[in-house]
Amino acid sequence: MASNIDRYKSDLDKLLKLGKDLFYTMQNSVFPKETIEHLKSTMKSDEEVAEYIKQLPNFKTTYQRWYSESIVLIKQILPDRLQDFIKYYEKPKGRKLLEFENYTIEDYLQGNFRNSSYTNATSVSVSAAIPQFQQQLSILRSIKGRFESTLFDIRQLVHADFLDSELAVAKELLKHKFARAAGAVAGVVLEKHLFQVISDRKIAIKKNPxxxxxxxxxxxSGVIDTPQWRSIQLLGDLRNKCSHSKASEPTAEDVEDLIAGVDKTIKTVF
Structure with missing residues (x-):
């Protein structure tokens, strides 16, 4: 079975490939002649260039998915660069005048630009988004170096593998009709993961929480939002139902919901 590290690497490779295609989509929409000439220098024939351009994704319909998936990966592997990545997309709050330096990908998606004929300032075209997207790609590429670096801390990834293995035990117990035991194991997985997130983020917590x-x-601390908080609260109630002998007997459906919820939590809350 593939490890979390392998899955992260596979996801990263897909995002980098799609990011490269999105970059050429953007370049081709703004500088078509220059883009074709550049591709001709890297490909074998004009037909190959034409075919590549033909299959390029639509930036406006594809970028948001790429952005959302990239954020999840950066948050997990390179959290100190997350705000930089977001900054290149979001329009800055309180911006008074559209400038080359504060132009964002959000502006590009909305088709925002400024014509100098209407102001005394210099014009700003949609091409200003290209270096912003290049910066996002650079941040994403740096994750690859992080994987290969001997300084990369794999503790979180090993921890995730460990939790996946324990959750597999819970699924096996449920398969053999040991619903209460399966729920108790899933509850332990949830507790371990939440405690690890607390520890990683250096959030103060009482002993034996x-x-x-x-x-x-x-x-x-703002790590989770209200819907996530409610979801975990429900999972905690299901866990208590499984762990306390005086509680009503948990159903197989209860434990299935608990296991599925824990699986989702350990992959989305970090």
Whole structure:
């Protein structure tokens, strides 16, 4: 079975490939002649260039998916560059005048530009988004170097592999009708993961915290939003139902929901 590291690498390769295609889509829309000449220098024939340009994705319909998936990966592997990545997309708050330096990909998607004939300032065309997207690509490429660096801290990825293995045990127990035991194991996985997130983010927490304590601390610190908080709260209730002998017997559906919810949490809350 592929490890989390392998999955991250595979996801990264796909995003880098799509990012390269999106870059050429952007270049070709603004500088078509220059783009074709550049591609001719890297490809074997004019037919190959024409075919490549033909299959390029639509930037406006594809970028948002690429951006969203890239954010998830950067947040997990290179969190210190996340805000930089977002900055190249989002229009700065309080911007008074559209300039080359503050032009963003969001402007590009909305077709924003400034014609100098209407102001005393220099004009700003949609081409100003190209270097912004190049910066985003550079941040994404730096993740590859992080994987290959001996300084890369794989603790979180190993931790995720470990939790996946424990969750597989819960699924196997449920398969053999041990619903309460399966739910208890899934609950332990949830608790371990939330505690690890708290520890990684250096959030203060009391000794021997419950899932509810961890959930409240994460919400208070802004790590999770209200829907995630409610979801984890429900998972905690299901876990308690499985772990306390005096509680009503959990159903197979209860435990299936618990396992699915824990699986989603360990892959989206970090």
């Amino acid at each position: 419950s899932i509810n304590d961890l959930n409240e601390a994460l919400k208070k």
